[in-house]
Amino acid sequence: MPVIQESTDIITVTGLVKKFNDFTAVDNISFEVKKGEIFAFLGPNGAGKSTTIKMLTTLLHPTGGQIILNGSNPALNKDGVRKSIGIVFQDPSLDDDLTAYENMEFHAICYKVPKDIRGTLIEDLLNFVEIWDRKNDLVKTFSGGMKRRLEIARGLLHHPTILFLDEPTLGLDPQTRNHMWSYVKDINQKEGMTVFFTTHYMEEADRVADRIAVIDHGKIIAMGTGGELKTQTGADTLEDAFLSLTGHKIREEEASSLDRMRRMGRLWAGRRR
Numbered sequence: 087m088p089v090i091q092e093s094t095d096i097i098t099v100t101g102l103v104k105k106f107n108d109f110t111a112v113d114n115i116s117f118e119v120k121k122g123e124i125f126a127f128l129g130p131n132g133a134g135k136s137t138t139i140k141m142l143t144t145l146l147h148p149t150g151g152q153i154i155l156n157g158s159n160p161a162l163n164k165d166g167v168r169k170s171i172g173i174v175f176q177d178p179s180l181d182d183d184l185t186a187y188e189n190m191e192f193h194a195i196c197y198k199v200p201k202d203i204r205g206t207l208i209e210d211l212l213n214f215v216e217i218w219d220r221k222n223d224l225v226k227t228f229s230g231g232m233k234r235r236l237e238i239a240r241g242l243l244h245h246p247t248i249l250f251l252d253e254p255t256l257g258l259d260p261q262t263r264n265h266m267w268s269y270v271k272d273i274n275q276k277e278g279m280t281v282f283f284t285t286h287y288m289e290e291a292d293r294v295a296d297r298i299a300v301i302d303h304g305k306i307i308a309m310g311t312g313g314e315l316k317t318q319t320g321a322d323t324l325e326d327a328f329l330s331l332t333g334h335k336i337r338e339e340e341a342s343s344l345d346r347m348r349r350m351g352r353l354w355a356g357r358r359r
Contacts, residue, residue: 096121096248096280097142102151104137111137113304114151122278124271126285126295128328130336134304135284136176139252142282143173156247169197172241176252176284178233182226186217186236189225190243197244211239215269231262238269249273251283255290263287267294286336292324302332 097119104112112134119125127135140146142153144164153160160167180189190208199207212218215235217228225233234254241249251270255263271294274281285291291298292312299309308315308331312324319330329335 094120096123096156097125097282098154099138099142100152102138102141102153103149104134104141104146105149111304112141112148115301115304115306116151117299117306117309119280119282122274122280124274124281124283124294124296126283126291126298127301128285128288128291128298128324128336129301130286133301135301136252138301139250139282139284143171143250144168169244170247172244172246172249174234174237174241174249174251174254176254176256178237180225180233180236180240183224185222185224186212186228187221189236190240193240193243199244207243211242212236214242214273215239231258231266234258234262234266235269238266242273246279248280248282251281253284253286255285255287263290270294288323288325288328288336298324300328300331307331 095118097117099118100116102112102115103110115134115138127138129135137146141148142155142160144160144167147161155167156170158166158170181192184192187208190212191204194204194208208221209218212221215238217232217235217239220228220232225236228236238251238254249270255266258266267290270281273279283295295312297309297311298315300307300315308318310318315324315327315331316322319327321327321330325335
C-alpha cells in the first residue's frame with residue numbers, strides 16, 4: 087500500500103475573495119503556510135492584509151473561496167479554529183482599566199485555561215516578555231511597547247498552534263520592535279509555533295519571515311523567501327524588489343491607499359442614509 091504523507095501545510099487558502107459592496111478588498115488569492123513557519127504578508131495600508139487576517143481568524147466571512155486552518159474551515163467551525171489561534175490585533179485590544187495580571191486572567195477564563203495551572207502560565211509568560219514586575223499596574227500606565235508585549239503574552243496564554251500578528255510593531259520604536267521580534271522568534275523556535283504576520287516594514291519582513299507574500303490592491307503579486315524575491319527581480323534589496331513587482335514604493339502607496347479607503351467609507355456612509 088502507498089504511504090500517505092501527512093500534509094506540512096497548516097493553512098491552505100484557495101481563491102479567497104472579500105467584497106464590501108462594489109469594492110473588492112481581497113481578490114482571488116491562494117497560498118499555503120507550513121507548520122512551524124514564520125510567514126509574512128508584505129504590502130501597503132489598504133492592500134488587503136488585515137482583511138485577510140480577519141477572514142483567517144473568523145472575524146469576517148469570505149465572499150468566496152475556501153480556507154482550511156489546522157484542519158478546519160473557519161467559516162464552518164469558528165470555535166474550533168479560535169481555540170487553536172492567538173491574535174495580536176493592529177489596534178490595541180487590552181482593557182486599560184485592568185492590571186496586566188487581570189487582563190491575562192480574563193483571557194485565561196475566556197479560553198478555559200485550567201484554574202490549577204492558570205497562575206503559573208501567567209507568571210511564566212509575563213516573565214517571558216519581561217513585565218512580571220509590572221503585573222499589578224494598570225495597563226493605562228504602560229508605554230506602547232509594553233502594551234504590545236502584554237498582548238503577545240496574552241495571545242500565547244492558551245498555547246495556540248498559530249499566532250496571528252496584524253502590523254504588531256506599528257508605531258513602536260526600532261529597539262522595542264527588535265525586542266518584540268526576539269520574543270516571537272524565541273517561541274517559534276522553542277515550540278514550533280506557526281506565526282503569520284502582516285507588515286509594511288521591508289526590513290522586518292526580510293529579517294524575520296521564512297517566506298513572504300507580496301500583496302497589493304488585494305492580489306498576491308509574488309511569494310517566496312526574501313532572497314528568492316530579490317533574485318526573481320534582480321534587486322539588491324527587498325524594497326527594490328517590491329518596486330519592481332508593484333511599480334511603486336510602499337511608502338508612496340500608503341497615502342493613496344488610505345485616501346481610497348476614506349473615500350470608500352464616505353461612499354458607504356452615503357449609501358446607508
